[in-house]
Amino acid sequence: MALPEEDKTAMGGNHVQWFSPIAFPTRRSMGFAENRGTYWRGRYKISPGRYGTVADVSGEVIRFRTKREAKRAADAEEAKVRAGTWRDPAAGQTTFGDYASRWYAAQDLAASTMQNYRRHLEEHLLPEFEECSLASIQRTDVEAWEKREKALYAASSVKTWRGTLHLVLEDAVEEGLSSANPATKRRGRGKRAGRSRDRGPEKVITDPLGILLTAERASLLSGRDDEFVACVTKGYTGMRWGELVGLETQFLRPRALRVEWQLYELDSGQFEHCPPKDDSYRTIDAPPWLVGLLSKHVARTKPTPCPCHGRTYVFRGQGISRTGETGAKVIDVARRAGVSTGTVSNVLNRPDVVADATKERVREAITALGFTRGGGAMDQAAHWRRNGFATWLFTPAASGWYPKKAPQEARPVPLLGDPWPGVPARGRGAHGRADACWLPIAKGLTPHGLRHTHKTRMEELRTPTKLMDERMGHLDGSVQARYSHITRQMREDLMAGLTAEWEAALDARLTMCPTSPVAVLNDLLRQRLMGRR
Incomplete structure (x- = not known):
């Protein structure tokens, strides 16, 4: 069949090309x-x-x-x-120790996070995996390590350490140093009872009266009013420990507290001045009685800028730990004798200016408490040490017992029963001089437990979730949270509820005893009693 002339031209004259030319790729070299x-x-x-x-x-x-x-x-x-x-098989021969050191050095995170990673690596991961090559670490190795750790430590802690191991090995996979992450948790495997078996104990909380009594005891143990004000503040605001220690006087407002910073204690003993956890900057509404308590505390203590940050904080540290063996202090003698610290000082230094009856009471208190001149002297530290506060002040206040701390075993706090609720006996032979000890208020309560307590109290007061999240510094990213808003009435209702609980706690404390050796609480009780009349 003859083609039209125009088609012949398109195909190159009389030479017909039945297929269009195809460019075949050149064959690459194969293995x-x-x-x-x-x-x-x-x-x-x-x-x-x-x-x-x-x-x-x-x-x-x-x-x-x-x-x-x-x-x-x-x-x-x-x-x-x-x-x-x-992935290069030779890369898997890098040891976990070498890679972990390089991995840690490459991180640029908050000082607290870096400290935690370092502790996890040095104390729990490197002892097990340091000499192992990345490629040789198997899932069975990780499971066996985890089982051994759980036999020695809390399951929640082991879970955190495994999370760090997973993070390190996951980065190794991304760098091509390992083909898979053996620390990855496989879902739906293992015993069904595992979740309930590994769960930690329920957090201990208390009630408003428990907050007040624990604060009073902590103040008796420390010998000053600071701990009373701090414990009450924590129990009625839900502030984190670092936020409480890092609360500056400039952030005390007429009706609220402003959380702008926290002080995080590092292993080196230094305090890192850093933003609050998860950037939870917030303003916490405070009832008038709490603002007044804090304002009077600042006026009384006259805080000065700390040497480490040059900032003026509401609360000071206590100095040396209260182990029960440091000796009675002047304030203990004053409380025992029912006089001021100035009177005790006069008895010690200028006895001729003190009445005979008063001198007799003071000297009797000195003998009963085993007080020695200089035995209770100490310099005030700039900030509380978290462990020291919990071990020697808060825990014995809540449980009535000093915790076990080598070389000493756990033991009840020795007390001289008068005045009520007892003055802690200190120094050598304290247990022999004691005539009473405290009953537990909430055994197992921790400073962080007061944060749980505050959230629970708000639940009981039917506080809207949005307002609770704001006070606690939590973030709810759900659609429901986005469409709910906080009103002025919500805030006023919560302040009224917290005030009613505080006043009820003071009334309950009045029925136990109308006075307190803690000066700030004694003033509150007297004012409450006068208000009844």
């Missing part, structure tokens, strides 16, 4: 098999001028029996190179 005499090995191209040998996960060269097997394995490896999924 090949190399004869090694008694076995074959697979070789593949990694980059121009660089070839690799098929190896197992440990980096050992695989010896194939036939040329066909070696060629097929080499082709597979070269295909991975082209696809960008190839």
Whole structure:
């Protein structure tokens, strides 16, 4: 059949081209098999001028029996190179210790986070995995390590350490140093009872009266009013420990407290001045009685800028730890004798200016308490130490017992029963001089437990979730939270509820005893009693 002239022209005159030309790609070099005499090995191209040998996960060269097997394995490896999924087997020989050191040095995080990672690595991960190559760590190794750790430590702590291990190994996978992360938790595996078996104990909380009584005891143990004001503030605001220690006088407002910073204690003993956890900057509404309590505390203590940050904080540290063996202080003698610290000082230094009856009471208190001049002297520290506060002040206040601390065993707080609720006896032979001890208020309560307590009290007062999250510094990203808002009435209702609970706690304390050796509480009780009349 003859083609039209126009078609002949389009196809190059009278020469008909039935198919359009196709550009076939040039064949890339593929893997090949190399004869090694008694076995074959697979070789593949990694980059121009660089070839690799098929190896197992440990980096050992695989010896194939036939040329066909070696060629097929080499082709597979070269295909991975082209696809960008190839991993150098030799990279897996990097030890966990070497990689963990490099990984830690590359992090740029908050000082508190860096401290935690360092502790997890040095105390729990490196002792087990330091000499292991990344490629040799198996899931069974991680599971066996976790089981041994749980036999010694709380399950919640072990979970945190495994999380750090997972993070390190996951970054190793991304860098091509390992093919898989053996610390990844597989869902739906293991015993169904595992979750309930590993859960930690429920957090201990208390009630408004418990907050007040614990604060009073903590103040008796410290010998000053600071701990009373701090415990009450924590119980009625839900502030985190670092936020409480880092509360500056400039952030006391007429009707609220402003959380702008926290002080985080590092292992070195230094305090890091840093933003609050999760950037939870917030203004916490405070009832008038709490603002007044804090304002009077600042006026009474006259805080000055600390030497470490140059900032003026509401609360001071206590100095040395209260182990029960440091000796009675002047304030203890004054409380025992029912006089001022100035009177005690006069008895010690200028006895001729003090009435005989008063001198007799003071000297009797000195003998009963085992007071020695200088035995209770100490310099005020700039900030509380978290462990010291919990061990020697808060825990014995809540439970009535000093905790076990080598070389001493757990023991009840020795008390001289008068005045009520008792003055802690200190110094050598304190237990022999004691005639009473405290009953528990809330055994197991911790300073952080007051934060849980505040959240629970708000729940009982039917506080809207939005307002609770704001006070606690929590963030709810749900749609429901986005469409709810805080009103002035909500805030006023919560302040009224907290005030009613505080007044009820004071009334309950009045029924126990109308006075207190703690000066600030004694004033509150007297004012409350006068208000009844």
